[in-house]
Amino acid sequence: MAIAALSFYVFAFITLFAAVNVIFARNPVHSVLFLILSFFSSAGLFVLMGAEFLAMVLVIVYVGAVAVLFLFVVMMLDVEVVASRKGVARYASVGGLVGGLLLVELVLIVGGRVGGLPNQTAAPVLPIPEMAERTNTQALGDVLYTDYILLFQTAGMILLVAMVGAIVLTLRKRSGVKRQNIQKQTLRTIDEAVELKKVEPGSGL
Amino acid sequence: MVDIVKFLINPFGTMIGGILMLLVPILIGVAYYTYAERRVIAAAQLRKGPNVVGPFGLLQPFADAVKLLFKETIVPAGSSRFVFIIAPMLTFVLAMVAWAVIPVGEGGWFADGPWVIADINVGVLYLFAISSMGVYGIIMAGWASNSKYPFIGALRSAAQMVSYEVSMGLIIVSVIVCVGSFNLSDVVRAQKDLWYVIPHFPLFIVFFVSILAETNRAPFDLPEGESEIVAGFFLEYSSMSFALFFLGEYANMLLMCAITTVLFLGGWYAPFDVAWLTWIPGVIWFALKVCLLAFVFLWVRATVPRYRYDQLMRLGWKIFLPFTLFWVIATAGVLVAFGWLPNA
Numbered sequence: 001m002a003i004a005a006l007s008f009y010v011f012a013f014i015t016l017f018a019a020v021n022v023i024f025a026r027n028p029v030h031s032v033l034f035l036i037l038s039f040f041s042s043a044g045l046f047v048l049m050g051a052e053f054l055a056m057v058l059v060i061v062y063v064g065a066v067a068v069l070f071l072f073v074v075m076m077l078d079v080e081v082v083a084s085r086k087g088v089a090r091y092a093s094v095g096g097l098v099g100g101l102l103l104v105e106l107v108l109i110v111g112g113r114v115g116g117l118p119n120q121t122a123a124p125v126l127p128i129p130e131m132a133e134r135t136n137t138q139a140l141g142d143v144l145y146t147d148y149i150l151l152f153q154t155a156g157m158i159l160l161v162a163m164v165g166a167i168v169l170t171l172r173k174r175s176g177v178k179r180q181n182i183q184k185q186t187l188r189t190i191d192e193a194v195e196l197k198k199v200e201p202g203s204g205l
Numbered sequence: 206m207v208d209i210v211k212f213l214i215n216p217f218g219t220m221i222g223g224i225l226m227l228l229v230p231i232l233i234g235v236a237y238y239t240y241a242e243r244r245v246i247a248a249a250q251l252r253k254g255p256n257v258v259g260p261f262g263l264l265q266p267f268a269d270a271v272k273l274l275f276k277e278t279i280v281p282a283g284s285s286r287f288v289f290i291i292a293p294m295l296t297f298v299l300a301m302v303a304w305a306v307i308p309v310g311e312g313g314w315f316a317d318g319p320w321v322i323a324d325i326n327v328g329v330l331y332l333f334a335i336s337s338m339g340v341y342g343i344i345m346a347g348w349a350s351n352s353k354y355p356f357i358g359a360l361r362s363a364a365q366m367v368s369y370e371v372s373m374g375l376i377i378v379s380v381i382v383c384v385g386s387f388n389l390s391d392v393v394r395a396q397k398d399l400w401y402v403i404p405h406f407p408l409f410i411v412f413f414v415s416i417l418a419e420t421n422r423a424p425f426d427l428p429e430g431e432s433e434i435v436a437g438f439f440l441e442y443s444s445m446s447f448a449l450f451f452l453g454e455y456a457n458m459l460l461m462c463a464i465t466t467v468l469f470l471g472g473w474y475a476p477f478d479v480a481w482l483t484w485i486p487g488v489i490w491f492a493l494k495v496c497l498l499a500f501v502f503l504w505v506r507a508t509v510p511r512y513r514y515d516q517l518m519r520l521g522w523k524i525f526l527p528f529t530l531f532w533v534i535a536t537a538g539v540l541v542a543f544g545w546l547p548n549a
Contacts, residue, residue, distance in 0.1 A: 052327045056331055068341075
């Protein structure tokens with residue numbers, strides 16, 4: 001257990017350290033890299049809680065896909081480091097407000113759990129299966145594809161629509177581009193590609 | 206001597222011992238894989254290859270390592286120093302860390318269960334997570350070098366790896382649907398009677414091509430295409446940091462071969478359930494299968510010319526992705542229709 005506690009502190013410290021550095025790093029690319037480190041160490045925290053499936057999905061989706069695109073964009077933008085620092089004082093109040101609201105919400109949620117608010121009992125207690133006999137993945141799948149199938153499908157449809165929308169917005173057909181048509185190329189036969197001419201001496205074609 | 210035995214008996218010592226027993230052979234394997242690559246390609250091109258250092262040039266990898274160790278590490282001016290140095294380390298560490306969940310054998314004198322460092326429930330997802338992080342080493346190297354060619358190489362490589370990961374994920378889904386577990390040992394055990402390469406043969410081919418692209422190997426080695434962008438993302442690297450990239454890449458290739466072995470070639474099982482074949486320990490079968498696939502990597506490199514970038518993207522998105530998606534649905538359909546679903 002000592003190792004679990006030690007790992008918790010290590011991961012928690014790295015998560016917080018990285019999260020703070022996301023804001024304070026001078027270089028935007030360094031910020032994104034710290035963000036990735038923070039994602040990764042929160043995945044470590046998930047593992048410690050026994051939520052191994054969530055941990056892996058967090059790494060695959062956020063670290064492996066979302067953050068890569070993020071990093072791409074930030075690298076290509078070529079943000080001027082000094083200029084991006086100038087507006088800090090102006091935006092501090094808005095940022096502080098949002099942060100304060102989030103903090104209050106968090107305190108309410110956590111406080112409600114710890115203090116045991118009376119309306120908590122209204123929520124049905126889901127049977128939690130034994131870790132040994134039911135893996136994370138199976139337990140999640142059972143709930144996701146039975147009780148919440150409609151919500152799951154709806155979320156999928158929304159994502160699909162968003163994807164189609166993004167493609168429609170960015171797709172453009174330019175004229176005058178020489179595009180390779182592989183099917184046309186491979187279906188070409190010698191009859192249509194080559195034409196033999198008999199050239200009489202002394203007269204051109 | 207007694208102290209060593211005592212250390213190996215306590216759980217922490219067993220873990221360290223296990224890790225060493227896995228990593229040392231892998232590192233030696235990686236060193237000799239670079240040698241094998243040069244010999245195989247030389248044979249394919251009717252040359253001799255390295256044959257001077259030691260008998261048959263067998264000491265060549267060590268000579269290379271010593272040479273690289275004693276060279277000067279050059280950090281380019283205007284580069285992001287920390288990121289520049291951490292990038293090859295990340296590549297190498299990720300290539301090693303992924304081996305933790307690969308089961309190389311089972312039972313026998315050595316252990317009761319599968320021979321694996323971490324027999325976790327989500328092994329397949331873990332592998333996928335680690336391999337999807339591999340792209341960072343490359344992007345970081347390309348960006349931190351503060352140079353045009355590495356940056357272009359890194360962008361190419363990142364786009365390529367992200368594209369092929371999608372179809373790899375779908376292929377893994379098809380296999381997992383047949384197994385009913387994310388545990389890699391279970392994946393192997395499910396293939397005791399029938400290796401998945403037989404029912405899923407087209408998938409096996411697609412997967413193999415995808416891992417060629419994922420590891421940036423020929424014919425998909427555009428990120429390091431010499432004729433266009435010099436050496437790609439590790440252009441600015443020298444000495445040990447270059448060696449780490451190199452080792453990381455070759456370790457990744459062996460890792461991908463091991464994953465293919467686990468998913469399709471029945472892991473540690475002998476090809477036929479015959480006494481004199483099953484008598485050979487599973488770990489040897491596993492190593493043989495990995496070597497076979499690793500040889501195909503080299504064979505492909507010696508044979509096939511490099512793809513153009515648009516062809517690479519076309520293959521990934523327009524051919525592999527629809528095909529693997531179709532195959533997932535077809536597999537699930539067949540399993541449901543015949544009532545073959547595991548854990549149903």
